[in-house]
Each structure stands twice: as structure tokens, then as C-alpha cells.
Amino acid sequence: MRSNLFVFFILFLNVSLIQAKTIVFLNGGPGFNSEPERNILGPYFKSKGHESFFWNEPSELRPKKESLVLGNAFELATEDASLFLKKICADKYNRNLPCELTLIAHSFAVHHAVRLAEKHANAIKEIILISPAINVKDADKNIFLVAVKGLIDEGHPEVSSELAAIIPELEEGFDKTKIQAFMLATQYASIFTNYWSDLNLMQHYFSYLKEEFSFDFKGFFAVRESMPLVNKDPSSKISIPTQVYFGECDPIVLADQQLPLLRKYFASFDTHMLAKTKHYSHIERMLDIKF
Secondary structure, X not given: OHHHHHHHHHHHHHHHHXXXXXXXXXXXXXXXXXXXXXXXXXXXXXXXXXXXXXXXXXXXXXXXXXXXXOOOHHHHHHHHXXXXXXXXXXXXXXXXXXXXXXXXXXXHHHHHHHXXXXXXXXXXXXXXXXXXXXXXXXXXXXXXXXXXXXXXXOOOHHHHHHHHHHHHHXXXXXXXXXXXXXXXXXXXOOHHHHHOOOHHXXXXXXOOOOHHHOOOXXXXXXXXXXXXXXXXXXXXXXXXXXXXXXXXXXXXXXXXXXXHHHHHHEOOOEEXXXXXXXOOHHHHOHHHOOO
């Protein structure tokens, strides 16, 4: 009997070790950080036996972070994420463990993720994309369309009309017209209520975005202004197993707008549509995502 129990214990332990993951989460944004996910998803990952790490986009708001270089902030952010992965792997190797990472990227972070997948293909064993805004032109346009309606609802019809008038002129790049559109959209005070189905969860999430983890407006503009145009025809495709999740009610990142470009970057992936959720489905429906 004891020998049978011992064998069962060894088998259970081995299965647990196989299922345990090393998760690296990349925050969306830009301008945001992963402090909410560290506090909300971190305990959930731990309960499943996973080891998790949460990358924060570089920001002058936080101690020990270099000042943003306005002309190169996007590349510096990607390099910072790359160094983050390297440190995790170095720690794994020091513990005589393999470095096999599950990379999770939310929203805009897909642009960092595709570069990391190319650079760290041997270490990244799985990719999970949440509301991936790889087609940034349409994602931006959707933000402005939401703001046009919201500005009217909040009693700013003149600002709404001004924003609506320049939307047809917008291109992919972050030029003066795009900056003007974002400045107008920021006058819609309740814009982030459109990103959530559960406003109580939204309040809980935003409670972690304070002080050094506050939204970094300077960082947002620095990263977006320095981001290169999206490559519509990449020379090779990412072959790492990938899961892609969209919120059924997300007004910002729409599957039919994002999937064509995702197919150019990834050799294959599984697509999931999460019902009754919006842009933050990894928080609103975490139990339905294959973490």
C-alpha cells in the first residue's frame, strides 16, 4: 500500500511540475504598467502553481528608471522587456531549471511581443495575446469614435464635432493630426468606462494605478511618437504556439480588424471570443483564459 501511495505521489508531483508555467506579462498602453495585473492575476497564477513576472513599461514616474528618450522610447521599451526576459532566464539557469516562458501581452503590448518572439524564440514556448491591437490604425480610430459619442453625452458637442471632423484624415503614423485627436479625446472624462463590462472591476483595477504607477502621459506620447510603422509584410512568421483572445463587446480592438494582420505575423493561432466582456477580458474572464 505504501509503495503504491509513493508511486502515486511521484506521478502527481511530475504532472504538477509539467503543468506549472513561468508566466511573463507585458502591460498594454502605452503609458500604463502591470501593477494591477501583478496584484490581481499574480495570486491567481500562484494558486495554479505558476511562477509569474510582470513587466512595467519604463517610466520617469518610478524610481530607478532611466529618463525617456523621446525619439527612441518605443525601442527602449522593447529592449527593457527583452532584458526583463533575459534576467528571468538567468535566474532559471542559476537554479538548474530550463527557461520555458509563457508570454502574455495585452493590447498595444503585442508590438513588443512580436519582437520578443523573434529575439527569444528558444525561450518563449507559448504566447497568449489579449485584445491585441496589432492594427494600431483601426484601434486608434475606434478610440476616437467612442470619444465622439461620449463627448456629446458629457455636454461637449463642439469638441465632439472637432474630433469627428479630423477622423477621416487620420493615418497610421503618430503625426500632429493624431496627437490633436488624442488631446481632444482626453476631454472625454469617462472614456475608460467603454473598456470594461464590469465597472466595479474597473474601479478595483484602477485603484492600483496611483503614485509611481499612475498613467504616464509623457510616456504614452513618447512611445507612440517613436513607434515605427507596422510592417504589413513581415519576412517570416512566428511559429510559437499562440492563443488569441478578444472581448465580444470590446469597442476598441475588433477581431475582424485585427485578425488579417495577425495572420501575417503568426504561422497559426487559436482564436477565442469571450462573451459579455470588453478590452480587459483577462481580468473580467480570467477563469476562461487558458493560462
